[in-house]
Ligand code: SF4
């Protein structure tokens with residue numbers, strides 16, 4: 001039996017959150033390790049950007065790689081673990 005293809009237009013309307021608690025709390029103070037990127041190694045694949053659960057990886061305006069929002073990065077290390085180029089190191093907070 002052939003199934004009809006459906007699109008997002010078939011989904012029921014859902015709520016949209018415009019402002020989250022992110023704007024009110026600086027969770028970066030929870031961090032014990034911070035990510036540091038070596039831009040010369042960065043392949044600009046943006047995998048770290050996609051994987052960060054705190055939306056704390058930002059693509060630099062000059063397009064030369066990524067930078068971090070240290071006000072909200074919790075230091076989980078996922079970005080460093082997923083980076084295929086080994087461009088991100090986790091270093092202890094001082
Ligand atoms: S350490 Fe975790 S929270 Fe911080 S930028 Fe990397 S993935 Fe995001």
Ligand code: SF4
Nearest residue numbers: 042043045046048083
């Ligand atoms: S995952 Fe690594 S190589 Fe890819 S954009 Fe992030 S730092 Fe650059």
